Amino acid sequence: MPENRVVLITGASSGFGRETARLLLGRGFKVYGTSRNPSAKPQESGVGMLALDVDSDDSVQGGVKELLDETGRLDILVNNAGYVLTGGAEETSIAEAKAQLETDFFGPVRMTKAVLPTMRKQGSGQIVNISSLAAVLPVPFESYYAAAKAALLAWSEALRHEVKSLGIKVSVIEPGFFKTNLGNTRKTTKHTIRDYDELRQRATAALDEDFENGADPRLVGEMVLRIITSGNPKLEYAVGREKRYKTLKHLMPQSIIENGVRRHWKLDR
Numbered sequence: 001m002p003e004n005r006v007v008l009i010t011g012a013s014s015g016f017g018r019e020t021a022r023l024l025l026g027r028g029f030k031v032y033g034t035s036r037n038p039s040a041k042p043q044e045s046g047v048g049m050l051a052l053d054v055d056s057d058d059s060v061q062g063g064v065k066e067l068l069d070e071t072g073r074l075d076i077l078v079n080n081a082g083y084v085l086t087g088g089a090e091e092t093s094i095a096e097a098k099a100q101l102e103t104d105f106f107g108p109v110r111m112t113k114a115v116l117p118t119m120r121k122q123g124s125g126q127i128v129n130i131s132s133l134a135a136v137l138p139v140p141f142e143s144y145y146a147a148a149k150a151a152l153l154a155w156s157e158a159l160r161h162e163v164k165s166l167g168i169k170v171s172v173i174e175p176g177f178f179k180t181n182l183g184n185t186r187k188t189t190k191h192t193i194r195d196y197d198e199l200r201q202r203a204t205a206a207l208d209e210d211f212e213n214g215a216d217p218r219l220v221g222e223m224v225l226r227i228i229t230s231g232n233p234k235l236e237y238a239v240g241r242e243k244r245y246k247t248l249k250h251l252m253p254q255s256i257i258e259n260g261v262r263r264h265w266k267l268d269r
């Protein structure tokens with residue numbers, strides 16, 4: 001496969017998206033990225049930045065059309081844009097929960113539906129969805145984020161079967177904690193309930209520490225490169241220091257995993 005394939009990466013203005021764009025550009029890929037407001041942030045030169053909000057049908061349709069008008073094809077879509085909402089499951093309003101799923105689940109759905117007609121016509125294409133280890137090991141006080149990422153994983157697995165015979169490959173990356181802008185853009189629920197105050201504060205302080213001490217986001221870019229240059233990519237790729245916990249979850253008694261989770265998030269005194 002020639003290395004001049006066209007790649008579109010959502011959320012390429014920072015973090016994983018930006019690192020992936022930079023790496024793929026250096027490898028000869030023709031790279032396009034998205035941001036809701038590309039002019040507001042310094043851009044990687046050589047990356048074609050599109051103004052695109054994954055929450056909006058019109059914005060997604062417009063952005064994908066703009067790219068296709070320019071390139072005539074799209075080989076790889078990396079669904080990366082996202083944010084984290086923290087707060088107790090009970091504290092979160094339905095509107096806040098829906099907004100989390102709108103970006104982190106329906107965003108990739110919307111993007112994928114917009115590019116599949118082109119990939120089907122080409123008889124080839126690849127979709128890489130950035131989920132999270134939280135899909136497998138949900139983080140307390142981040143329940144709707146975990147739900148969105150778990151939904152993305154399940155949806156990707158079904159989609160993978162549906163499009164395989166059409167020449168389209170689907171994979172999912174499940175990163176642990178990485179030092180990106182995600183901790184800084186973290187949203188919190190408007191409503192709080194006093195009974196959860198102490199637990200929430202302890203858990204979210206541990207979360208902020210995890211982001212702060214997170215691994216280098218270039219590792220995720222390298223994982224994307226590995227997947228898109230692999231002849232036969234798998235469905236799931238865990239990446240980061242915490243990836244061993246995914247394996248341990250299947251091997252160890254549930255009580256041990258639960259105690260470890262409670263200890264990590266400081267849920268017991």
Ligand SMILES: NC(=O)c1ccc[n+]([C@@H]2O[C@H](COP(=O)([O-])OP(=O)(O)OC[C@H]3O[C@@H](n4cnc5c(N)ncnc54)[C@H](OP(=O)(O)O)[C@@H]3O)[C@@H](O)[C@H]2O)c1
Nearest residue numbers: 011013014015016035036053054081082177178180181182
């Ligand atoms: N960092 C971690 O530890 C970690 C772990 C597991 C999974 N992840 C996942 O990795 C992905 C990338 O996150 P990151 O860590 O690289 O965070 P980041 O540095 O905050 O980057 C997030 C990107 O998403 C874009 N974005 C957010 N909402 C958007 C929307 N509605 N429409 C279009 N773009 C939007 C942002 O672009 P603009 O603001 O410019 O629009 C930004 O480029 C996310 O899906 C996140 O959930 C991260």
